[in-house]
Amino acid sequence: MQLVIKSATQDNLEDILSLYYKFFKELRSRQGLSPRGIDEYREEVREFLQRDQIFVAFLEEKPVGFIHISKREGAHWLEELYVVPDYRGMGIGRKLVEKAENYIKKRDSAAYIMVLPQDKAAIEFWIHIGYKVLNTIELAKDLNSIQEEDTRVFEVFGYPFYIWRWRKEGYDEVERKYLETLEKFYKLGGTRRLYLEIVTAALRKWINRQ
Ligand SMILES: CC(C)(COP(=O)(O)OP(=O)(O)OC[C@H]1O[C@@H](n2cnc3c(N)ncnc32)[C@H](O)[C@@H]1OP(=O)(O)O)[C@@H](O)C(=O)NCCC(=O)NCCS
Numbered sequence: 001m002q003l004v005i006k007s008a009t010q011d012n013l014e015d016i017l018s019l020y021y022k023f024f025k026e027l028r029s030r031q032g033l034s035p036r037g038i039d040e041y042r043e044e045v046r047e048f049l050q051r052d053q054i055f056v057a058f059l060e061e062k063p064v065g066f067i068h069i070s071k072r073e074g075a076h077w078l079e080e081l082y083v084v085p086d087y088r089g090m091g092i093g094r095k096l097v098e099k100a101e102n103y104i105k106k107r108d109s110a111a112y113i114m115v116l117p118q119d120k121a122a123i124e125f126w127i128h129i130g131y132k133v134l135n136t137i138e139l140a141k142d143l144n145s146i147q148e149e150d151t152r153v154f155e156v157f158g159y160p161f162y163i164w165r166w167r168k169e170g171y172d173e174v175e176r177k178y179l180e181t182l183e184k185f186y187k188l189g190g191t192r193r194l195y196l197e198i199v200t201a202a203l204r205k206w207i208n209r210q
Pocket of ligand 1: 023026079080081082083084087088089090091092093094095115120121122124125128129
């Protein structure tokens with residue numbers, strides 16, 4: 001089957017809208033939320049087709065994926081990447097990213113992406129194709145109180161790092177055990193310094209056994 005990747009124009013509005021809607025529907029379902037109606041995304045898509053760069057993948061003329069690149073805050077961002085589920089695992093995602101990277105390379109020295117920490121599959125995909133976790137930590141003060149059961153706690157440099165609990169999380173056994181242990185650690189009053197001391201000691205023990 002022949003794969004063709006094209007730069008999108010306003011003529012591709014309905015194709016991109018359909019893919020963009022599927023992207024949000026899938027993401028929202030994993031979060032336990034519903035997407036807006038498809039027509040509510042039309043204006044957004046029209047605007048980014050005017051302003052940004054979008055590449056669409058066609059397999060035998062059927063639109064099967066897209067990547068959206070924007071320029072903001074002085075950097076090039078990969079905003080969304082999506083491949084229709086039936087066509088995953090065929091190298092289309094990688095080809096779309098390569099196309100975007102070639103586009104960015106002519107204009108800039110790096111491609112950035114923002115991924116939600118719950119999106120384990122996406123993070124693993126980006127790391128697999130050569131991306132590194134870099135730079136940004138978002139801080140927020142919730143002015144209403146958050147229900148404890150709505151969040152999970154990770155850690156960043158020993159700081160408790162709260163993320164929304166998604167309906168479909170996909171953690172394996174080791175990851176789940178780690179998250180449960182971490183939650184207990186902070187609940188029992190474990191501090192950042194103590195976390196760093198414990199982890200350092202455990203890692204040193206492992207290193208010394210090698
Ligand atoms: C992420 C996504 C775009 C991947 O598309 P795809 O066409 O299936 O990916 P490819 O077939 O090109 O895979 C490229 C490589 O990544 C690997 N890969 C794909 N998904 C992976 C994952 N979740 N974790 C680790 N590796 C992954 C493939 O095995 C392949 O490896 P190889 O080239 O070394 O053999 C697709 O799964 C998707 O649309 N997901 C939903 C939306 C999403 O999460 N988008 C990204 C965040 S914005």
